[in-house]
Amino acid sequence: xxxxxxxxxxxxxxxxxxxxxxxxxxxxxxxxxxxxxxxxxxxxxxxxxxxxxxxxxxxxxxxxxxxxxxxxxxxxxxxxxxxxxxxxxxxxxxxxxxxxxxxxxxxxxxxxxxxxxxxxxxxxxxxxxxxxxxxxxxxxxxxxxxxxxxxxxxxxxxxxxxxxxxxxxxxxxxxxxxxxxxxxxxxxxxxxxxxxxxxxxxxxxxxxxxxxxxxxxxxxxxxxxxxxxxxxxxxxxxxxxxxxxxxxxxxxxxxxxxxxxxxxxxxxxxxxxxxxxxxxxxxxxxxxxxxxxxxxxxxxxxxxxxxxxxxxxxxxxxxxxxxxxxxxxxxxxxxxxxxxxxxxxxxxxxxxxxxxxxx
Ligand SMILES: NC(=O)c1ccc[n+]([C@@H]2O[C@H](COP(=O)([O-])OP(=O)(O)OC[C@H]3O[C@@H](n4cnc5c(N)ncnc54)[C@H](O)[C@@H]3O)[C@@H](O)[C@H]2O)c1
Numbered sequence: 001x002x003x004x005x006x007x008x009x010x011x012x013x014x015x016x017x018x019x020x021x022x023x024x025x026x027x028x029x030x031x032x033x034x035x036x037x038x039x040x041x042x043x044x045x046x047x048x049x050x051x052x053x054x055x056x057x058x059x060x061x062x063x064x065x066x067x068x069x070x071x072x073x074x075x076x077x078x079x080x081x082x083x084x085x086x087x088x089x090x091x092x093x094x095x096x097x098x099x100x101x102x103x104x105x106x107x108x109x110x111x112x113x114x115x116x117x118x119x120x121x122x123x124x125x126x127x128x129x130x131x132x133x134x135x136x137x138x139x140x141x142x143x144x145x146x147x148x149x150x151x152x153x154x155x156x157x158x159x160x161x162x163x164x165x166x167x168x169x170x171x172x173x174x175x176x177x178x179x180x181x182x183x184x185x186x187x188x189x190x191x192x193x194x195x196x197x198x199x200x201x202x203x204x205x206x207x208x209x210x211x212x213x214x215x216x217x218x219x220x221x222x223x224x225x226x227x228x229x230x231x232x233x234x235x236x237x238x239x240x241x242x243x244x245x246x247x248x249x250x251x252x253x254x255x256x257x258x259x260x261x262x263x264x265x266x267x268x269x270x271x272x273x274x275x276x277x278x279x280x281x282x283x284x285x286x287x288x289x290x291x292x293x294x295x296x297x298x299x300x301x302x303x304x305x306x307x308x309x310x311x312x313x314x315x316x317x318x319x320x321x322x323x324x325x326x327x328x329x330x331x332x333x334x335x336x337x338x339x340x341x342x343x344x345x346x347x348x349x350x351x352x353x354x355x356x357x358x359x
Contacts (some may be wrong), residue, residue: 005079009306011136012038012074012102014093015084016046016141019107019295021261023082023134024053026299034303035059036075040067067093071100079103080306082299086178087186091116094131098123103130105302108195110319112186117320122203124316126295132302132312133319137298138203141289142269146204149267156264156279159240161205163197163258166246172221180223188225190216194245197257198322199314201243207235207240209325212331219248233325296304 011027013020013036024294027036036054039061049063064070071078080103083093091111097104104124110133111117124131137143150158178184179192190198202209211234216226227248233241245250251257251270259268265276265278272291277284 004309005306008032009034009303010077010079011039011102011105012034012040012067012070012078013050013061013084014040014070014081014097015086015089015107016041016043016050017084019044020029020050020082021053022295023084023299024050025293026296027054028057029293029296030300030303031057034299036061037068037077038062038070040064040070050134053076065143068096071096071102080302082302083107086184086284087191088112088178088184091120094120095123098127098129098131101127101129103132103306105132105134105299106319107134108199108319108322109186109191110316110323114320114324117323121316121320129306130312131316131319132305133199133314133316134298135196135199135314135318136294136298137200139292139294139301140257141272141292142258142274143200143203144292145274145289146260146267146269150204150206150260150262154265154268154276154278155260155262158205158207158237158260158262160240160242160261161201161258162242162255162260163201163204163246164244164251164255165193165257166244166249166251167193167199168249169221169247171222175190176221176223181210181263182224185223185225186218188218188223188228189221189227189245189247190231191225193247194229194243195322197243197245198325199318200258201233201241202321202325203314204258204272205233205235205239205241207237207239209233209241212325219246221247256312290293 011034027034028327037059039050041047042065047063054061083090083106085093087109090106094104094106097184111120173180173320214228214229214231220226222225231243235241256268257270267276269275274287274289275284283325
């Protein structure tokens with residue numbers, strides 16, 4: 001069982017690349033509650049960049065080339081870890097951290113396969129540590145406000161939830177790095193950026209998925225997996241969910257990151273902008289919400305959960321939830337075999353993700 005934390009939570013940052021830089025802004029903003037005391041990465045350059053970013057806080061960020069050394073040598077000087085590694089390393093790092101009795105904040109996705117998710121679940125439960133899924137877009141103002149409106153009955157029963165995250169990326173195969181291969185990425189766009197619209201969809205629908213149907217394709221990106229996914233979900237409460245996510249094109253003009261229709265109205269929006277049209281009103285009211293740095297809010301929430309012994313908004317279960325849903329669409333280790341699991345009707349563009357579209 002992990003120890004109760006008093007004072008500041010002390011964190012080891014494992015993986016010091018791109019997204020770790022965004023997390024560090026959270027450690028700067030919430031320095032009274034949480035601090036990074038050690039770094040682990042195979043890249044000295046990346047550790048130095050994070051150390052420089054956090055230098056103003058006055059803490060000592062001891063550096064390790066191997067996260068196992070960080071866990072062993074930091075011992076009781078560490079309460080938690082923040083894992084920002086490539087996808088294929090999430091499972092081993094989470095399990096090592098849990099076995100060392102450390103609380104865990106881990107980037108999405110939870111891991112690559114359901115088998116891995118089960119092993120993680122066991123380790124986290126056995127260790128009695130807090131696991132928080134780094135689902136930063138739950139803190140996006142339009143998502144947080146929409147959830148409040150739905151929960152207070154503002155649009156009645158939810159009938160349809162749409163969730164989108166699309167943008168166009170131009171990169172060479174080399175620039176895609178570990179994201180280019182199925183072995184290290186665990187899929188394509190859908191296990192990466194596609195995780196965001198998926199956990200948002202579940203959060204807003206407030207129900208378990210019952211049936212899933214998906215089409216994946218690769219239109220433009222030089223990667224082994226898909227770069228675009230269109231997914232349809234039927235929830236146990238009867239609501240329909242739609243996910244559109246892509247690295248090949250932007251969000252279609254006139255549509256929003258989230259759009260929810262209920263029997264008493266609708267809400268839709270993107271980022272800090274939200275529209276709410278109760279049934280019977282001709283036009284929607286527009287709400288401009290205060291901007292939020294979602295990564296900073298996520299780190300602040302992790303600190304509060306550790307210091308107050310609270311359960312995170314999205315823990316292990318919700319982290320595994322999109323993974324479970326994604327694997328039903330053939331995104332796991334056995335991509336062919338996983339399609340159609342549990343009797344779900346799965347339609348992919350082609351087997352094992354499509355070849356590049358002919359031009
Ligand atoms: N929430 C978001 O919006 C968002 C955005 C980008 C990335 N992410 C997630 O963050 C994670 C990391 O992505 P990134 O873009 O920062 O990747 P990145 O490649 O920029 O950083 C990964 C870091 O891990 C290090 N690393 C690789 N192998 C290692 C090993 N064996 N031991 C220790 N360190 C090792 C690399 O040197 C690098 O510094 C992924 O899970 C990704 O999905 C989330």
